[in-house]
Amino acid sequence: MEPVLLGAVTILALLEQAYFSLQVIYARRKYKVSPPNTSGPPEFERVFRAQVNCSEYFPLFITALWTSGIFLHQGLSCVCGLLYLYGRLQYFWGYAASSQGRLAPLYFCAKALWALIGCSSVGVVLSFCRMYLKVDLLQITASA
Amino acid sequence: MEPVLLGAVTILALLEQAYFSLQVIYARRKYKVSPPNTSGPPEFERVFRAQVNCSEYFPLFITALWTSGIFLHQGLSCVCGLLYLYGRLQYFWGYAASSQGRLAPLYFCAKALWALIGCSSVGVVLSFCRMYLKVDLLQITASA
Amino acid sequence: MEPVLLGAVTILALLEQAYFSLQVIYARRKYKVSPPNTSGPPEFERVFRAQVNCSEYFPLFITALWTSGIFLHQGLSCVCGLLYLYGRLQYFWGYAASSQGRLAPLYFCAKALWALIGCSSVGVVLSFCRMYLKVDLLQITASA
Ligand SMILES: N[C@@H](CCC(=O)N[C@@H](CS)C(=O)NCC(=O)O)C(=O)O
Ligand SMILES: N[C@@H](CCC(=O)N[C@@H](CS)C(=O)NCC(=O)O)C(=O)O
Ligand SMILES: N[C@@H](CCC(=O)N[C@@H](CS)C(=O)NCC(=O)O)C(=O)O
Numbered sequence: 001m002e003p004v005l006l007g008a009v010t011i012l013a014l015l016e017q018a019y020f021s022l023q024v025i026y027a028r029r030k031y032k033v034s035p036p037n038t039s040g041p042p043e044f045e046r047v048f049r050a051q052v053n054c055s056e057y058f059p060l061f062i063t064a065l066w067t068s069g070i071f072l073h074q075g076l077s078c079v080c081g082l083l084y085l086y087g088r089l090q091y092f093w094g095y096a097a098s099s100q101g102r103l104a105p106l107y108f109c110a111k112a113l114w115a116l117i118g119c120s121s122v123g124v125v126l127s128f129c130r131m132y133l134k135v136d137l138l139q140i141t142a143s144a
Numbered sequence: 145m146e147p148v149l150l151g152a153v154t155i156l157a158l159l160e161q162a163y164f165s166l167q168v169i170y171a172r173r174k175y176k177v178s179p180p181n182t183s184g185p186p187e188f189e190r191v192f193r194a195q196v197n198c199s200e201y202f203p204l205f206i207t208a209l210w211t212s213g214i215f216l217h218q219g220l221s222c223v224c225g226l227l228y229l230y231g232r233l234q235y236f237w238g239y240a241a242s243s244q245g246r247l248a249p250l251y252f253c254a255k256a257l258w259a260l261i262g263c264s265s266v267g268v269v270l271s272f273c274r275m276y277l278k279v280d281l282l283q284i285t286a287s288a
Numbered sequence: 289m290e291p292v293l294l295g296a297v298t299i300l301a302l303l304e305q306a307y308f309s310l311q312v313i314y315a316r317r318k319y320k321v322s323p324p325n326t327s328g329p330p331e332f333e334r335v336f337r338a339q340v341n342c343s344e345y346f347p348l349f350i351t352a353l354w355t356s357g358i359f360l361h362q363g364l365s366c367v368c369g370l371l372y373l374y375g376r377l378q379y380f381w382g383y384a385a386s387s388q389g390r391l392a393p394l395y396f397c398a399k400a401l402w403a404l405i406g407c408s409s410v411g412v413v414l415s416f417c418r419m420y421l422k423v424d425l426l427q428i429t430a431s432a
Binding site: 190193208243246266267271 | 293302322323343346
């Protein structure tokens with residue numbers, strides 16, 4: 001398997017994070033909040049925190065995306081990954097508009113991330129059984 | 145080598161981070177600190193900072209775990225990785241209880257992380273010698 | 289391809305982040321800013337924010353480095369990676385000295401990171417054409 005699709009989703013994720021960073025830079029200019037300051041009007045703080053929150057989850061997302069894609073199924077992981085990235089965009093815009101606006105997209109993202117973690121776990125268990133126990137659970141299930 | 149064990153430790157790390165995030169969400173409710181705010185009573189701030197600190201080191205940890213596991217030895221990396229994750233749990237609970245409580249587990253985590261970085265370095269140097277200098281340092285050491 | 293050079297740059301990146309963390313710990317002692325506090329004199333806040341900013345971009349950097357190195361060219365990615373790491377060191381020192389001092393190195397780092405994202409994209413498109421469309425764009429370009 002060449003992980004081309006995982007690579008494509010990864011690049012989208014990088015572009016999304018770059019976009020969030022640029023929004024913080026514009027908000028710093030607009031609301032005159034110069035580094036190292038991070039507090040200012042609520043409008044600024046929401047954009048600032050939205051980017052921080054997305055950055056915090058970015059490594060979790062990339063890790064789950066690739067673990068799930070390598071151990072279980074590339075296409076399935078990429079679908080969950082695209083949903084997550086779509087949700088994060090909504091989260092960022094929603095949070096920038098109002099604190100309340102971040103909630104619905106956050107639940108959506110959480111579901112997509114849990115799906116990736118779930119797929120990763122299934123993939124790792126299947127691989128473990130195949131490698132160390134010489135048992136192919138998929139084949140057993142199929143022939144049952 | 146199929147990196148099944150690295151995958152398993154990675155999933156544990158993801159679950160641990162998810163647990164930390166949930167604790168911050170509960171603490172936000174308990175101490176009534178609504179986003180985008182991040183300051184509140186010290187009890188809240190310690191939980192909040194504990195999660196931030198763990199998130200900050202998560203990418204370093206995953207990177208060192210896999211570099212060490214791929215270039216040197218999967219099992220050894222996973223042992224260091226499990227120690228690190230155990231230390232981080234203690235760090236989170238210790239920091240939530242008191243600022244002082246974070247210190248002992250932090251030193252423990254730092255040691256586990258340095259071990260992973262050390263293993264990574266040894267692994268990369270060995271691979272470099274094998275690939276580019278056509279010298280197998282392990283074999284030379286063994287026959288010496 | 290064994291990704292030895294990517295591994296070497298990755299270890300350098302880990303060491304750099306460890307160095308930044310240690311600087312924050314020293315600054316906390318020097319300016320007496322005990323956790324969970326994060327505000328203090330501007331000298332402290334600049335060191336603190338410099339490390340936060342570098343940590344925020346670390347996962348983006350590692351992700352772009354490896355995507356570019358695996359899908360396009362290991363050596364080229366490592367050169368961009370080394371430039372990025374050099375720029376981050378200048379960023380950290382510049383930001384620690386004055387807010388203004390962070391700007392020039394930041395633009396430099398941004399360019400190195402965009403180069404990595406650009407290389408990743410080219411690599412993924414080439415691989416996609418090769419795998420799914422059975423078209424080797426490199427060969428077509430070479431024979432044109
Ligand atoms: N978290 C960053 C995101 C955007 C960014 O990378 N900004 C650059 C240019 S203003 C920076 O150096 N920020 C300083 C900082 O993060 O303290 C921020 O708050 O500014
Ligand atoms: N760092 C996060 C960790 C937990 C989390 O992801 N919280 C969600 C739901 S309360 C959020 O949207 N936080 C807003 C923020 O991080 O500013 C926090 O401080 O809240
Ligand atoms: N972001 C960290 C970087 C350095 C670090 O890891 N410090 C340790 C020892 S002082 C810590 O536990 N920091 C507490 C915190 O991050 O809230 C900091 O602000 O301190």
